[in-house]
Amino acid sequence: MSVVLVTGAGQGIGRSIALRLAADGHDIALVDINDKIDSVAEEVREKGRAATTFTADVSDRAQVFAAVEHAHNELGGFDVMINNAGIAQVAPLDDVRPEDTKKIWAVNVDGVLWGIQAAAAKFKALECKGKIVNASSIAGHDGFAMLGVYSATKFAVRALTQAAAKEYASHGITVNAYCPGVVGTDMWVTIDKRFAELTGAAEGETYDKFVGGIALGRAQTPEDVAAFVSYLAGPDSDYMTGQAPLIDGGLVFR
Ligand code: NAD
Numbered sequence: 001m002s003v004v005l006v007t008g009a010g011q012g013i014g015r016s017i018a019l020r021l022a023a024d025g026h027d028i029a030l031v032d033i034n035d036k037i038d039s040v041a042e043e044v045r046e047k048g049r050a051a052t053t054f055t056a057d058v059s060d061r062a063q064v065f066a067a068v069e070h071a072h073n074e075l076g077g078f079d080v081m082i083n084n085a086g087i088a089q090v091a092p093l094d095d096v097r098p099e100d101t102k103k104i105w106a107v108n109v110d111g112v113l114w115g116i117q118a119a120a121a122k123f124k125a126l127e128c129k130g131k132i133v134n135a136s137s138i139a140g141h142d143g144f145a146m147l148g149v150y151s152a153t154k155f156a157v158r159a160l161t162q163a164a165a166k167e168y169a170s171h172g173i174t175v176n177a178y179c180p181g182v183v184g185t186d187m188w189v190t191i192d193k194r195f196a197e198l199t200g201a202a203e204g205e206t207y208d209k210f211v212g213g214i215a216l217g218r219a220q221t222p223e224d225v226a227a228f229v230s231y232l233a234g235p236d237s238d239y240m241t242g243q244a245p246l247i248d249g250g251l252v253f254r
Pocket residue numbers: 007008009010011012013014031032033034036056057058059084085086087088107111135136137138179180181182183184185186187188
């Protein structure tokens with residue numbers, strides 16, 4: 001039995017990761033900025049695992065450290081940190097202003113860094129060979145038009161993943177990332193609407209266009225992502241660190 005903390009666990013990919021890891025036999029600490037985590041906690045308990053919730057904004061370092069402390073106190077251990085919370089931003093580079101970069105950087109990059117720090121500190125204190133798993137993206141391997149700053153944040157997550165893997169290897173801590181493609185969550189509803197506003201595309205058209213480029217011929221489900229995170233959070237990935245593999249149905253090839 002081990003304890004996993006998932007950020008952004010209230011919906012979408014984070015919710016699916018929480019449920020998959022509960023099915024795998026982990027106890028789950030669910031963290032999000034809103035109270036959607038309460039119903040996900042119930043779903044975790046229905047799978048026979050313990051769950052606890054903690055409301056935190058991942059861009060606030062103290063709140064992230066408090067979330068890890070809460071998970072340890074409530075669930076009696078701390079083994080895996082999933083830094084999943086993230087936000088999208090659709091804008092041509094010409095339109096981006098300082099307040100825009102500040103906001104997305106605070107959540108997608110600083111939020112992951114605080115999660116890495118908080119988890120590593122707890123793993124070291126517990127002398128636990130823990131695992132840290134971060135959300136990057138296809139946009140962490142390829143800079144997408146209209147998603148330039150979002151792409152920059154996801155490239156940055158790969159950089160942090162590599163550096164953290166090197167810094168913590170001597171403690172037996174591994175750090176990896178997952179890079180999903182086009183997943184049918186609220187995030188994509190927002191991206192598609194914003195593309196429609198900016199380009200005049202019909203609603204749904206951008207999403208369909210992206211999905212049309214996927215070799216396996218369908219959009220990704222949150223469960224597709226969770227299945228890979230299950231591997232990254234479990235013992236089969238013990239010899240892997242500093243990696244950020246694409247799990248996208250065949251969209252970006254590296
Ligand atoms: P989503 O918008 O459906 O859910 C994100 C969750 O994170 C929400 O519950 C939200 O409340 C929470 N969150 C947002 N800001 C937060 C903050 N500051 N502190 C705490 N929680 C916060 O998104 P999703 O599609 O489930 O994406 C999850 C992760 O996967 C993100 O990092 C995203 O960038 C990445 N990703 C998504 C896709 C996709 O196609 N949906 C593709 C590649 C990568």
